[in-house]
Amino acid sequence: MSDTGGLVYGQGDATYQAVGGLEGITRLVNRFYDLMDSLPEAQTIRDMHPQDLSLSREKLICFLSGWMGGEKLFQQRFGPINIPRVHKHLPIDEQGRDMWLWCMKKALNELQYPEDLKIYLIEQLSFPAERIRSVCEPNIT
DSSP, X not given: OOEETTEETXXXXXXXXXXXXXXXXXXXXXXXXXXXXXXXXXXXXXXXXXXXXXXXXXXXXXXXXXXXXXXXXXXXHHOOOOHHHHHTTSOOOHHHHHHHHHHHHHHHXXXXXXXXXXXXXXXXXXXXXXXXXXXXXXXXO
C-alpha cells in the first residue's frame, strides 16, 4: 500500500479517488485502448479484441471502478466475473501479459498520475495479469 496526501492506496476508495473517480478511470481506459489500437508493439493483444472496442472499454471501466474501490459497476451491468475464466479462450502468454501491462503503464504515464500511484497500480494489476496468463498459456499450442 502507498500513502499520499492522507490516501492509502488499496484501502476503501482511496485508489478510486486518486485516479479521479469514474471520470479518471474512463480517461485511463480510453487512453489504454487508444494506445493498444494504434501501437504496432501491441498488435498481438489488439488482435485478441473485437474490431469495435466499445464493449471492451465499457467492461474495463466497470471492472476497474469496483477493483479500485468505487462502485461495483461490472456486477451491476454484466453480472459476476471470474477474470481468468473469461480470458481462458485467448492465447495469452508472457509476452501478451507484458504487452497489456506496458500499454497500461504508457497510459498512466501519459495521463501524468503521481509516480507512487502508477507504481502501485502496475504492481497490483500484475497479479490478475499473471493469473490470466497462467490459465491461458497452457492452452497455447
